[in-house]
Amino acid sequence: MNAFRFNIRALRECLKPGVRLMAVVKADAYGHGVQPCAEAALAAGAEVLGVGIIAEGIELRHCGIDAPIHLLIGILPDEIDDLLRYNLSTTLCSQPLAEAIAKKAAAQNKQADVHIKVDTGMGRLGIGWEELPAFIEFLSGLKTLNVLSVFTHLSSADEDVDYTRLQLDRMQEALDLVEQNNLPCPPVHCANSAGLLNFAESQCDMVRLGIALYGVVPPVPQGHVPTQSPELKPVMHWKTRVLRINALPAHSYLSYGRRFITRRDSRIAVLPVGYADGLSRALSGNMEVLIGGKRAPQVGTICMDMCMVDITDLPAVKEGDEVVLFGKQGDDAITVEELSSRYHTIPYETLCGVGKRVPRVYLP
Template identity: 45%
Template sequence: MICVERPTYVEIDLNALRHNFALAAERAGGAGRILAVVKADAYGHGATQVARALRRQGVHWFGTALLEEARELREAGLNDPILVLGGVFPGQEESFAALNLTPCIFDLEAARRLNAAGGASGRSISCHLKIDTGMGRVGFLPEDLPEVLKQLRELEHLHFKGVLSHLALADDPSSSHNEEQMARFHAVLDTLHEYDLHPRHVHIDNSAALYSDLMPECTLVRPGVTLYGGYPSGHFAHLDLQPVMHWRTVVAAIKTLPAGRGVSYGHRFVTERPTRIATLPVGYADGYNRRLTGCGEVLIGGRRAPVVGTVCMDWTMVDVTDLPEVGVGALVTLLGCDGDDCIRAEEWAERIGTINYEVFCQVSKRVPRVYKE
């Protein structure tokens, strides 16, 4: 029995997380090569609990986007290396040194500030060098690398232990852009060696690349969405990934409306027959996307019921006319599995025109997470 104060909650299946991790570790050649990406609160799954579970599986590297996310892990007692992918903003340098965090470096001014903080604290700060091989976002351009390296080598309190890049089209394994980025990354490694720099950690593979064998010589790989049971794209739907997030609620009220009666704001749904409407205590403030109006479905007792009427801030209505056994208090699955059926994040994403990553991340903090072993 799972007990929470609110009848709307997210159940995080840690067994499924371990299953997905085992697949990644097998592909990577061992748990020690995994840098688990737990940014954005582990894609909405709860970074602290997820990191602790993965730590028990042998993960020793974690990736966050922000200093604040890394601080949360440190305060929870996680002392393993944390790579902060989002870099160092002015004023954060002392915290990076004090918390022993590893930042990505992709601009010289930030490197100089960080070097000064390292000197003031009397310690060297480990960094990973970010290279833009074709993402067009952040990172030093390969053609600028010789001059960049000359300046970085003058910063005696920075210790460059890693080099990384990021793939823009890895979710499409057939794209020639992947090979172009890999070729640029290989050239970057050659340039580093020319400057007698031999970083211990080399990584470019994300979830999609890990399952595409794009660059097996990487010393680290960075799975994210696949750890949580999401496919990087439809090309990877054959993978045996188990959903980790199961979003539940209950039926709060039921009423039968006559034909011709409108439901919810704007009366975007009007009954065509006597209709049993079940109201659920969940809405877009919880992350149940308003665009699921008229196209979403939920699972009740393993059977599907359509969302009808406009999704509200705190309420959602479904049609249970064809499910006469459903009563007040019945368990409802919004996302995840119930019985033999499962509503995956990919299904939501297709219905509302987004990606599964956003589906996971949209689940509001006001929805409690419950961790199931």
């Protein structure tokens, strides 16, 4: 976990004085394992944990974690009891849901912690930015609700400078309206990983960091100069081993659909990893692995539990040898960004997709 802790320290150095850090550990900490990452994040100075759904918050409570936990996508009405039982805080952008939470909290003589979500251009969750004063005033009448923050989400901080600044301007307009109406304004947060690194003005009172914690640097919009450029280290390395080596003559078909045929006498290594483990079938014939520090092409259709690589040019490879799907081996490395680009997706999806049956081994 040294790389994870290193990244948190590096990212904290990017923050202005007094800015708090929410470590986003949803989706099993982007595939890395939620409990180890949550504990490491808190130990390294994160003040809040962010998760997606209520089950993830409950899981952290069962792990003995008592730090503040924010449910970023919010809850459904039938999840209010668990919200209160496990002392979680939820995103809120609905008057009926606010009333329902307040009513149940009052019945249990509790306070419910909520975060107001403002839609400044994501088009997903949130009240309209011009509606913020009225929503704050409405919530002030619900005495069992404790508004911890108001926040928005930047949709294109890794792609579009103008649109990101438009979103930040809309958020500021909403906050100005709150001030003009003499209403109390809670702490504000706007920045995700791309926002923090590309737009210093997005820091506000707290930042919500996800992908950068795990060592992936978000892209920089074309023509834009990032405001922060910390060194980050990849946290996950995905490895397997050679299960079997087959000697096949030229003109032999491989795998489902016979989409690959050997053009020469070949040595084919079978690896015990497939699409059930998160190695997308879309990568079939379009990726490389590292064996003995050298690259070998994947060949044939990736199966549910296995795939094959051509090691004809690597005569020293033997059964049991370590294979790297992404990570470093010897003098070479395959990054998660490289692997993701080969099937036209983003590192988020690749990392989150590494399946539960792939063992996680945590190094100090």
